[in-house]
Amino acid sequence: MMILTRAFTRLAATLLTTVVAASSPAFSATKIQHLVSPGGIEAWFVQDATVPLVAMEYAFTGGSTQDPAGKSGVGYMTAETLDEGAGDLDSKTFHERLERRAIELSFSATRDYLRGSLRMLTENRDEAFGLLRLSLTAARFDAEPIERVRAQMLSNLRRESTNPVSIGSRRFWEQAFGTHPYARQPSGSLESVPAIQAADLKDYARRVLAKDTLKVAVVGDVDATTLGKLLDEAFGGLPAKADLIPVTDVEVVKPPKKFSEAVDVPQTSVLFGGPGIRRDDPDFMAAYIVNHILAGGTLSSRLYKEVREKRGLVYSVSESLIWMKHASVFAGTTATRADKATETLDTIAAEIARMGIEGPTQQELDEAKSYLKGSQMLALDTSSKIAAALLQYQTDNLGIDYIERRNGIVDAVTLDQAKRVARRIWGQGLLSVSIGRAPVASADPRTK
Numbered sequence: 001m002m003i004l005t006r007a008f009t010r011l012a013a014t015l016l017t018t019v020v021a022a023s024s025p026a027f028s029a030t031k032i033q034h035l036v037s038p039g040g041i042e043a044w045f046v047q048d049a050t051v052p053l054v055a056m057e058y059a060f061t062g063g064s065t066q067d068p069a070g071k072s073g074v075g076y077m078t079a080e081t082l083d084e085g086a087g088d089l090d091s092k093t094f095h096e097r098l099e100r101r102a103i104e105l106s107f108s109a110t111r112d113y114l115r116g117s118l119r120m121l122t123e124n125r126d127e128a129f130g131l132l133r134l135s136l137t138a139a140r141f142d143a144e145p146i147e148r149v150r151a152q153m154l155s156n157l158r159r160e161s162t163n164p165v166s167i168g169s170r171r172f173w174e175q176a177f178g179t180h181p182y183a184r185q186p187s188g189s190l191e192s193v194p195a196i197q198a199a200d201l202k203d204y205a206r207r208v209l210a211k212d213t214l215k216v217a218v219v220g221d222v223d224a225t226t227l228g229k230l231l232d233e234a235f236g237g238l239p240a241k242a243d244l245i246p247v248t249d250v251e252v253v254k255p256p257k258k259f260s261e262a263v264d265v266p267q268t269s270v271l272f273g274g275p276g277i278r279r280d281d282p283d284f285m286a287a288y289i290v291n292h293i294l295a296g297g298t299l300s301s302r303l304y305k306e307v308r309e310k311r312g313l314v315y316s317v318s319e320s321l322i323w324m325k326h327a328s329v330f331a332g333t334t335a336t337r338a339d340k341a342t343e344t345l346d347t348i349a350a351e352i353a354r355m356g357i358e359g360p361t362q363q364e365l366d367e368a369k370s371y372l373k374g375s376q377m378l379a380l381d382t383s384s385k386i387a388a389a390l391l392q393y394q395t396d397n398l399g400i401d402y403i404e405r406r407n408g409i410v411d412a413v414t415l416d417q418a419k420r421v422a423r424r425i426w427g428q429g430l431l432s433v434s435i436g437r438a439p440v441a442s443a444d445p446r447t448k
Contacts, residue, residue: 030392032400035218037228039236042358043216044225044390044400048383052122054170054220055383057391058235060324062208064186065247073188078204079107081113084145086134090156091145094131094162103128103434105135113395114208120386122221129230135207137237141198150193157190157412164269164435165333167261171273172433175259180250182327189340200334210242211235213312217390219383234371249326251275260438267434268341269333272348276321276328277425279396286413288321292372294365295319295332300367306351307334313344323396330425337439349430359419361384373407 035045048418067074083105085091098105105128120128137199160166170185177183188196218227241378250258252275277287295303307317319332338345360368380386393402 012046021421032403033143033224033229034400035224035231037231037236039230039232041211041214041216041228041235043218043227043392045217045224046219046383046386046390047221047223048219049221052221053383054120054122054125054128054218055120055214056218056220056389057384058117058118058214058216058385059115059391059395060208060210061112061213061242062114062204062244063112064184064246065111065112065181065326066204067184067188070192071188071196071200072184072192073153073186074200074204074207074237075109075114076186076188077146077153077193077196077207078201080149080153081141081145081201082135082139082205084149085140085142086131087135087140090140091142094134094138097127097131101174102125105132105233106184107135111182111186113146116392117388119382123228125222125230126233129234132234133237136234139201139205141201142182143198146198146201150196151191155188157187157193161190162187162263164263164265164267165335167263167378168269168271168333168433168435170263170370171259171435172431175257175431175433176252176273176329177250177327178253179391180327181247182324183238186386206239207243210239212241213244214238215391215394217394218388219387219390219416248324252327253431254428257431258434259432260434262438263435264436265436266338267335268338268434269335270341270345270348271333271433271435272352272430273319273329273331273432274346274428275425276323276330277421278328278441279323279398283417283421283424286417287425289365289368289372289413290332290355290360290422290426291319291321291411292368293360294352296368298371302355303332303348303351307344307347311343311347313340313347317348332393341434345432345434351430352426352430355422356425357423359422360415362415364417365413365418369410369413373410381427396408408437 031046033045033047035043037043062075083094085094089097101120101124104117105126107116108216118132120127134168161383173185175182194245216231222230255274274335277284292298294304295318297299298304303317303319307313309313314334314336317332317334320332322329322331333350334344380389389403393399
């Protein structure tokens with residue numbers, strides 16, 4: 001769980017303009033160092049003394065796929081309690097140490113990774129890395145913080161159980177992945193979370209937190225020699241190898257397939273998608289560009305124009321490519337009036353099918369390329385965002401020079417390639433999930 005002090009907030013606000021001005025234009029692959037610490041910890045590193053801050057992002061292979069059978073949420077709860085006391089510091093004392101030095105420390109669990117983030121003023125880096133070491137190697141998992149985190153998780157799950165968007169998300173992943181671990185929500189369920197014990201958290205940390213799957217990215221005011229020592233301080237005491245449950249590759253259920261669930265809410269949530277494309281596929285960038293044209297979240301996307309502007313069926317609609325270690329999927333979401341749900345989904349399906357048949361135009365392709373090249377650098381405007389990007393490039397196995405090569409990869413996508421990948425991904429129908437009032441109920445004014 002993250003600690004952010006008022007002092008750090010004021011400092012960050014004061015320095016933000018400097019960080020933006022300094023980071024974006026200067027950031028290039030030539031500045032990224034492949035650092036190996038004396039103890040063998042590897043990291044991608046950008047030294048930047050513009051402001052006295054250090055940001056580090058790191059990840060261990062694991063995530064919710066490593067939850068024991070019947071206990072989904074173990075990885076999530078482990079992430080939430082790693083900083084709730086460690087070594088001889090109980091939760092209160094541990095957080096007071098973070099607060100006193102304006103140190104940000106947080107953990108999270110996705111389906112594939114247990115991730116962490118550390119951010120501090122340069123003068124506090126020794127203490128920050130020391131506290132990280134304690135949380136990774138000597139987490140206490142005391143009863144009080146476990147029960148507090150459990151109560152928070154259950155409260156969130158109860159709220160989600162009546163939220164159509166959350167219900168739809170769970171049903172979409174269940175329909176897409178069946179019995180595979182990807183079908184489970186990382187945050188667990190109302191049935192599984194009460195059964196999680198401290199022993200489960202300790203066992204998860206023992207199996208997952210290891211040096212052989214560790215990826216690290218650091219950006220900030222620290223030299224390579226000092227950073228090498230700090231990396232060994234934080235990660236050197238971890239086991240050499242993780243003890244992971246094997247996870248198989250899986251294909252998303254073949255569309256078309258529809259699922260609906262009646263929930264008495266004013267708006268119907270609609271989720272849609274289908275099999276996607278792996279990150280290492282040669283056609284990935286072409287698919288990424290086509291997805292932006294189709295429904296990339298901008299006001300110029302085809303779905304936005306057709307469903308929102310022309311027909312007024314929804315307020316917003318978007319779609320993303322989601323790639324993981326063992327599967328890939330494209331997934332979109334929107335919400336509409338219950339009596340317009342069928343028309344909305346039919347319109348979305350027709351527009352996606354049109355993209356599958358026709359593909360994009362040359363003008364759409366050129367405009368999307370220009371947008372994606374510009375937006376990439378604008379997004380890398382702080383040390384934390386750069387560190388997060390470098391970590392993502394590592395987990396995606398893109399190479400340390402990817403940021404330098406990316407615009408060339410974008411430019412190399414041809415119209416024929418874009419049309420081919422459009423047929424491949426968006427030409428096979430949809431998996432859809434609708435959560436809301438049944439059509440009969442929505443047509444009765446007494447139910448409105």
